[in-house]
Structures are given as structure tokens and as C-alpha cells.
Amino acid sequence: MIASIAVSSLALAQPVGQELAAPPGVGCPDSPAPILVERSLAKELGLAPGERVRLSGAAGSGCEAIVEGVFEPPADPAVLARERPRVWLHLPDLGRISGRIDEVDRFSIAMRAESDTADLRGRLESLMPGAQVFPSWIVAEQSSTTFNVVSRFHRAIALITLTAGGVFLACIMTLKIQERRTHVSALRLAGISRGSLARWVMLESALISGLGGLMGLGIGAIASWLINAFYQRAYDTTLYFSLVTRDTLAVSLVLAVILGFAAGAVATWRLLQADPLVEVGR
């Protein structure tokens, strides 16, 4: 099977598929270029190892390539919204097909353990005028700007959600305790101290919010599973979009109990301020 595909390659960040006049030295490799095809593309085109495709680039009408294998791209959020699938091929083959012989976008350099990054960076930049040398942490920082913004956005949304949840909890606890006002007033008239009643009602608040929190964790875990299932399918990736960690569980539960307890405390205080005789209708 011969399929024409317009994809971007990992060897050189140059989209291939555009047909251009071939500069000197440019042409198809002598034998079909071996390529690795991303799983999603292989699935879309029905490609399997051994099949042949045509890669068109600067070499005019396109060059034949042979699928050597299918690869699963690493789960990288930075390439999630990428529309063009990728193929891997040998650098000299891509150079000839794309018309960019002896060119690269970047080198990756592995350092010896004893080397100093800043020193090596300075020496390499002076050796190679026109080239820029970056430690990997700078590259990582630059490429993660988007995720930093998204992360800040998530935190802000979480804060708003927490406020909404807190108010909701306070409201429910107030109503719940107000429902018991006749009962509590009767107990006060029977001689039970305010302190005992306060402890009792607040313990009940903490229990209710704790139970609600546990149920919330269950709902959250199911929602997280659904989110992962939906987005992994939508983006055809193995990336996890929502992670339920032990810390997340602990923080959620503690916050639910604290908020419920605080709301219960406010409602209890208001309840105990009221005249028990009025509350029981006398």
C-alpha cells in the first residue's frame, strides 16, 4: 500500500508534504527510507510494519518510505494539542527529502558527571558562534510556561470551588442544626449544660461533614476516572489528566471536616444563644 502523508518529523522540525523545487543535492534516498510511525497515525491510515508510504517534501513528487515499526509517543502534555502526527526517520534521509542537508534544529548533549554546566555552556557557545546552549532545566522551564499558567488557573478555580463548597456546607449545617432547635431547647430545659450540647452538636457536625467528605472522595474518584477515560480517548494518549493522590484525599477530607466543624460551631453558637422557652413555643 502506498499512502501520501503530510506529517512533521522529529528529526528536523520541518513539516513535510509541501512540494517545492528541489535544491541541488536534494533527492530521494537510494532505497526506501525506513520510518517509525506514531500509533495514532498508523491506526488512522491502517499502516503496519513492512508497508510503504510516500513522503513528499523538497524532493518534488515524493519519496518512498517503508514502515519499520509503530511507536507509542511518550505521554507528554506539551504535545497534546498537536494536530499533525509524527514519524521518525534517519536524519540523512529527512535532510535529503526536506532539502535541508546537513542541518539540524538542535543537539542534545549528555554531560559527564564531573562536568560543570555553566562552564561547558560558555565553552560551547564560544566554540560555535551563532549557536545557543541551554541547560535542560531552562528548556523545561520555557516549555512548561503553558502548564504553569494552567496550574495557576486550576488553583484559582479550586479556591472558588472551595469557597462555594464552604458556603454550601455552612448553609446545610445551619439548616440541619436549626431543624433540631426544639429538641436541643428541650434538653436545655431538662438541665443539660450548654457545653455538653455544644460538644454533642459539633461532634455531630464533624461526623456529618466527615461522612459527606468520604462520599465526596468516592464521587471525586469516579469523576477522575471518567475524566481520564474521556480525555485519554479524545486525545488518543496514555497521559493521565486527573490524578487522585493520597495527599489530595487527605487534604479534601480534612478540609471537609474543618469546614463542617466551623459551620457547625457557628450554627451551634447561634442556637444556644436563643431562649429555650421561646424555641419550644412557651
Next chain:
Amino acid sequence: MILQTAVRELRAHPGRTAFAVAGVAVASAMLLDMLMLAGGLQSSFGSLLSGAGFELRVSPSGTLPLDTDATLQDAVALAQDIRSEPGVAAVGSVLALNVQVEVASSAGADSVGSMVFALGVEPQVQGLYRIVDGSDLKGAAEILVDVRSPARIGDTLRLSSVRTFGSAAAASAEFVVVGTAEFVYASASEVPVALPIQALRELSSRPAEASFLMLSAEPDTDPNALARRLQALIPSVEIVSIREIVRRAEMRLSYFRQLAFILGSVSLVVTALLVGTIMAVSINDRYGIIAALRAIGVSRRSIIVTLLVETLALVTLAGAIGLVLGSVTARYLESILSDFPGLPAAIRFFVLEPRQLWLAIAALVTVGVAAALIPAYRASTLPIATTLHREEP
């Protein structure tokens, strides 16, 4: 009278009402924000692109304008070919590159030796900037700077091409600043410059290249049909309409729309739960009174209407507060997302349009009233004698 009764009932329990109003207000603020987020990007991006006055873009195959460093190789001939096609009113070529800039005269020492994003344009056919001060480009050695640039009109800037590894020494040329401009697509961190495309081509040794072409259609021509026709004629490049660019940009940022949908739905569920619970408790408290009203001849319908009006009053008050709160939080969230890399500074994620406002109000009222319907109906169908005996109003 029904409204007065409803308001009196809400005022009788100020603490409970205050909490309920606060809860529904926060939920409605969240709902409004999410509705603004869901449509904001599309609306903002669409009007930004349309404002430029060019309905189509031509870019290297498989890319959108400035998506990658790839360029249209024989752009001069390509532009001429497209210009001769029926239905095409104007074609403008744009070459966009990073160049080194230094101030060769006057003030602006801040920018010495810095890297800027340079746009090579055809001044008479461009939709990338609006002149703020001075004049547009006329001569080959003239340059426009961003309004935020430290350079001033009359300054001379020396531009140098970025020297690539293994290349000969970088070429450079001097340009006189003739005006300041607002660049439509500049991101918050970018301070671009514009110069004649031929000058940038010479400076960068790219004699016939362009990053993309901007096309405007004749008034009686459908831009989408023109895009399809041109694409069929020239399959080696990407020809897309503004609608298509907006659709693709939306796909890339679809996460925000989906998030908006999920959180908007959660807000409505919270509102329903809150209103439903509050009304259920509030009505439970009044079983005796409701039974007494039924006993003296008040109809079921009147009971239900009174309780629903009470809900409506609660939701309306909370919704009004929520809309104000939502506008404030939208501004805060917008300030966070404005740091999103690569997006034009003019893009807004949260856009308040009348449609969104009405949708938020309608959703809130519908959900609130629907949530109160069950307890209200239950109250209206209480067995009168048994309830009166049990409740002793």
C-alpha cells in the same frame, strides 16, 4: 400579596436566608464565569481576526500562520498567482522573523542588542497593526515600533539578522522610526517592529520567502468558497478562512470549553441542591401554617405559587449578587490566563455577552424553581387534619 408573603418569610429567618443567598450567589458567579469562558475565546479570537479585514490566510502546508518557522518559499510568484484569481480583492505578504535590534541614535538604551519580533509587511495591504503616532511605512529604510517600545519617532535602529551556527557574519541595516503602532496579534511579552517586507527579505537573505499571505475577498465573494477553490488550485499550501482558524484554535484550547461545561454543570447542581434543601427545610417548618391555610380554603395552586415566588425571590437576589461577584472573579481569572504564552494580548478568555448573561439567569431561575417544585408540591398535598393535629401551628 404573594410576593409580600414570600419576602416576609425570607426575612423571618435572616441567618438561613443569608447563607442561602451566599451559597446560590457563589454558585451563580461560577456559572456566569464558566459561560463567559465557554464562548469568550471564540468570540474574542473571531473578532480579532475579522478586525484585520482579511478573510483568508495562506501558510505552509499543514500549518497555521506562525505555527512553525516554516515559510512559503516562492511567495512572490505565489502572491501574484493568487492576486490574478477571480474573487480576490487584495493579497498581502508577511515575513515574520526574530532579529537583533540596537538603537543607533537618540534615547532607548533599554533595547540595545535585544531580540525583537520583526514583521516584514506590504504597508498598503496589511492588517497587522494600527498606526498610533507618526506615519505609515513609505520608504525602504523606515520602521514602525510598538507603542510600548522605548524607541521614539526619529530614532535610528540597527537591525541585524540572527546569525545561525556556521553562517557568515550577520547582515545588518539601519532604519528610521517613522511611527508607533499597536500590533494586533502581539502577545503581552512581545514588542514587535514592522518594516517593508523587501527590506526584511534582504536583511535575512530570504529573497522570495513569506511566513504567510493575507487575502481579502471581493465583497460579493464567499470567503469560504474562495478558500476551497484556491486550495484545490494550489494544494501545496494551506489556505484557510478565519472561521477555520478560529475552529482550529478552539480545538487546541478546547480544554477550557470542556472545563467550563463541567464546572458550569456542577454550579447548577450545587444551586439545585442548595435551593432544594433550603426550601425543603423551610417548608417543613411551615407544615402547620400551610395546613391551616389549606383548611381555611386557600387553594393548592396558591400554596405552590407562593412557595415558588419565595424561591424566585431568593434566586433573584442571590443571582444579582452572583453576577457582580462573577464579573469580579472573571477579571481575576482573566489576569491569570493573560500570561498564556503565544496568544495575542488582545485575546480575552472571559467575554460577557448579553447571550451569556441571559443564559445564566435563565439556567439559574429554571434550576432553582425546579428544585423547589417537589417540596412545594408535597406541602400543597399534605393531609390537612393529620398535619394540623401533629404540627399545632
